[in-house]
Amino acid sequence: MLSLRRKDIVCQQAVELVTDYLEGALPRRDRRRFERHLRACPNCTAYVEQIRITIALTGAVEVDELTPEAREDLSELYRRWRSE
């Protein structure tokens, strides 16, 4: 299935190109090469999907709620700054 052309990329190279690929930063020729590799390689396809999931899960990381005390402290500061 993998007819290795001289300029075909291998998996170990592909994983280093994923971010450039997702950012749309690959030159057209490299992009085509990368996509050709993905079509032939279920492992790298799964890898790219893992990266997409990683990005989505990172985007869902929650922050701690601001405590009422901290909010009140900042409100007090605001009033002081305003009166200065």
Next chain:
Amino acid sequence: MVSGVATTRRGATFLIPRRPTLRAVDTDVEMVTRLRNGDEQAFVALVSRYQQPMLRLARSFVPSQAVAEEAVQDTWLGLVRGIENFEGRSSFKTWLFRILVNRARSAGTKEHPAAPTEALHAVDPARFNAEGQWADPVDKWIEESEQRLDAAAWSPILKAALEDLPARQRQVVLLRDVEGLSHDEACSVLGISVGNQRVLLHRGRSQLRGILEAKMGKG
């Protein structure tokens, strides 16, 4: 918790908490207008929205939580004093984060002395054979398109993993993937080139993926 369903391009779905991104952008502008008129409630609204994200970002620049809090407080003061300078050419969030980064940097600290070493490879070279192909199959994290990953359950793991990233990677990942800034906005906040930003993002995302991989399948 109110949740939404995200769908990746290949059709896999997973639950993510609803993030008020678009609405936040709209109301940021409204809050800034009200703040110009000295509206304390507008200040409180902005503090509620951005205090914790700013602390999280500031913490990656400075050695302690106390110094991070000072930098954030300085930023709020800068905001109150300089609200007239906000011209709306960038989003309010980008503008605010840029002030914060300047404040945090001038808090006079360098990279953490015990910064973790940066991985040079996205994936451990031992995972590939001599031809550079995967030695073992790569797992599908989502087998069926109907399957869902519970983002809330992964949140604490990713939070800890983010804190373990080298500072510069953490800054880029926070701005891009957590705060949802564009690459131009992230570069503007951090004062780095697009290329540098991409390298840091690549290393950071790769490391987070590796940490998730180690935990997937154990659940």
